[in-house]
Amino acid sequence: MKRVLTVVVLIGSMALNLGIRPSYAGEIDILLQKLVDKGVLTPGEAQQIGTETKEQVKSEIAAGKYSSLPAWVQNTKLKGDFRLRFQNLHEKNTNDISKNTTIGRIRMRLGLENKVNDKIKVGIGIATGSGDPRSTNITLGGSQAKKTIILDYAYGKYDPLSWLSFTGGKMLLNDVLWEPTDLIWDTDITPEGAAIGINKTLSPKTSVFLTAAPLVIVDDTSTTSGAMAYLVQPGINYAINDNLSLKGAVTYEYFETKDTAASSYSKGQNTKNGTSYEYNYSNLNPALEFSIREPFKALGLNIENLKFFGEYVNNLQVSDKNNGFSTGFQFGNAKIEKWGDWQFRYIYAMLEKDAVLDILPDSDRYSGKTGIRSHEGILTFGLGKNTNLGIDVYRSWNIVGTSAKAPETLLQVDWNMKF
Numbered sequence: 001m002k003r004v005l006t007v008v009v010l011i012g013s014m015a016l017n018l019g020i021r022p023s024y025a026g027e028i029d030i031l032l033q034k035l036v037d038k039g040v041l042t043p044g045e046a047q048q049i050g051t052e053t054k055e056q057v058k059s060e061i062a063a064g065k066y067s068s069l070p071a072w073v074q075n076t077k078l079k080g081d082f083r084l085r086f087q088n089l090h091e092k093n094t095n096d097i098s099k100n101t102t103i104g105r106i107r108m109r110l111g112l113e114n115k116v117n118d119k120i121k122v123g124i125g126i127a128t129g130s131g132d133p134r135s136t137n138i139t140l141g142g143s144q145a146k147k148t149i150i151l152d153y154a155y156g157k158y159d160p161l162s163w164l165s166f167t168g169g170k171m172l173l174n175d176v177l178w179e180p181t182d183l184i185w186d187t188d189i190t191p192e193g194a195a196i197g198i199n200k201t202l203s204p205k206t207s208v209f210l211t212a213a214p215l216v217i218v219d220d221t222s223t224t225s226g227a228m229a230y231l232v233q234p235g236i237n238y239a240i241n242d243n244l245s246l247k248g249a250v251t252y253e254y255f256e257t258k259d260t261a262a263s264s265y266s267k268g269q270n271t272k273n274g275t276s277y278e279y280n281y282s283n284l285n286p287a288l289e290f291s292i293r294e295p296f297k298a299l300g301l302n303i304e305n306l307k308f309f310g311e312y313v314n315n316l317q318v319s320d321k322n323n324g325f326s327t328g329f330q331f332g333n334a335k336i337e338k339w340g341d342w343q344f345r346y347i348y349a350m351l352e353k354d355a356v357l358d359i360l361p362d363s364d365r366y367s368g369k370t371g372i373r374s375h376e377g378i379l380t381f382g383l384g385k386n387t388n389l390g391i392d393v394y395r396s397w398n399i400v401g402t403s404a405k406a407p408e409t410l411l412q413v414d415w416n417m418k419f
Contacts, residue, residue: 028053075115081418083107085137091408104140109152120158123172125190127152132265134186134363153190163201168194176213178235178249180289180309181347182362183326189360192216193229205239209249217255229255243293248286255281255357263359267369269400270358271318280317281357287311295331305334315355321371324355333382341382349374353400364394364410371400383415390414 032046041049085105092098111125127136129150138147155169167175169192176191193215201207215229235249257277262270271278288310295306310327332343351361353371366372374396381389394410 077113078111079113079419080108080110081416083417084415086413088411089408090410091406093406105137106140106147107137109136111153119160120156122156124154125152126150132363133189133359134265134368135188163199165197165199166194167197171195176211176215176231177233177251178209178211178247178287179311180247180287181311181326181328181349182365183311183324183349183351184253184283184285184313184356185360186362186368188363207237208235209237210234217257227256227260229253245291246288247291248288251283251285251287253281253283253285255283257281257357265359267358267367269353269369269371271354277357279315279354281354282316283313283356284316285311285313303331306331313351313355318354321352321354324351324370325349328376332380336380336382336388337385338382339384341388343378343380345376345378345380347374347376349376350399364392364412366394366396366398366408369398371398373397373399386418388416390416 029050032041032050035041036043036046083106085107087103087105089101090098091101107128109125109127111123113121113123115121126149128138128147129136129152130138130148131150136150136152151170153170153172155167155171155175157175158166160166165175170190171192173185173187173189173191175197176195177185179185191213193213195211195213198210199207200209211231211233213231215231217227217229231251231253233249233251235247238246240246258280259273259276261276262268262272290308292306294304296303307330309329311325313324315322326347326349328345328347330343330345333341335341336343349362349365350373351370355370358368358370361368361370365374365376374394376392376394378393379391383389390413392410392412392414395407396410397405397407399405
């Protein structure tokens with residue numbers, strides 16, 4: 001045992017002095033093998049020492065206490081993803097004339113998070129895109145032209161207490177809002193403004209959360225007046241037992257849009273007065289998600305997770321065409337982590353013309369318009385660690401007006417890679 005401890009100290013000292021490059025990890029393995037060859041260690045002891053040494057280095061880096069690396073490097077996390085997409089859109093116009101559009105798209109996102117100190121962190125992300133708040137896709141083509149990179153998000157987050165946070169800048173949507181579907185907010189949107197978040201555990205089964213956020217919608221310039229949005233969302237997580245859980249929230253959102261110029265990203269379905277919005281948007285939005293772990297275990301079916309979810313929205317500023325809802329389910333693996341993992345998700349959504357501001361909803365559901373109804377089915381299959389195949393199909397209709405429904409079918413096949 002004394003011999004083993006001596007070697008552990010020796011190898012640990014080498015690791016601390018050499019750093020974490022893969023070549024050095026290989027050198028440690030070579031040294032251990034030589035000690036085995038000379039009879040100083042058994043193969044089992046060498047394997048144990050190698051594993052313990054590498055785990056020690058990893059834990060010290062995670063804690064920011066690794067002496068051979070600058071603290072700012074240890075406190076920085078880098079992540080990203082790349083998506084290759086095939087897309088086909090089949091449309092029918094008011095004269096029942098069909099049109100097919102087939103394109104290839106890519107999306108790349110790269111994010112950096114740095115822990116400034118024990119209570120403050122900074123997040124910065126870049127992505128492909130054109131500036132559309134609801135998309136970071138780039139369409140392939142254009143005579144092989146170079147593609148643009150944009151600032152996706154940049155924020156600071158202060159956690160003075162374990163249950164209290166303050167975030168400001170161009171933020172991640174999860175720091176501002178919980179939503180079981182993208183009925184109102186496209187998941188690519190990175191809101192701009194500030195947010196106060198509370199997440200408090202009340203008991204082993206119950207926790208509550210609250211977010212309040214003032215957001216900038218239109219900046220104040222010499223030619224336009226600024227427009228703000230205000231959001232508050234209280235919610236609760238409740239574990240009924242080990243297999244059943246509920247999550248719910250009620251969101252109130254107020255958008256100062258009346259008489260402001262319509263955004264260039266508006267899809268034109270909201271009621272306008274000339275080129276300006278006719279109404280403000282004051283949305284009441286309850287949402288609920290019910291989760292079941294191993295729902296069909298008694299039947300011998302290995303389904304890891306089943307969820308039912310739904311949302312409703314009402315624009316209190318308008319008396320007509322002011323409602324919307326989504327409902328659906330998801331089953332399969334809770335996460336796609338390896339080959340063979342799979343998940344299926346279905347959503348039915350309906351948004352009347354003035355239910356929500358039309359720069360917000362899912363950009364793939366009838367091009368992000370309001371005044372629609374839609375079915376969506378998503379199948380995701382794991383191809384290996386950090387990679388999966390996704391097939392997403394929308395079947396949508398226009399519900400504005402009394403004549404044509406102008407249906408469209410959108411097929412998206414995605415190869416997703418994360419790092």
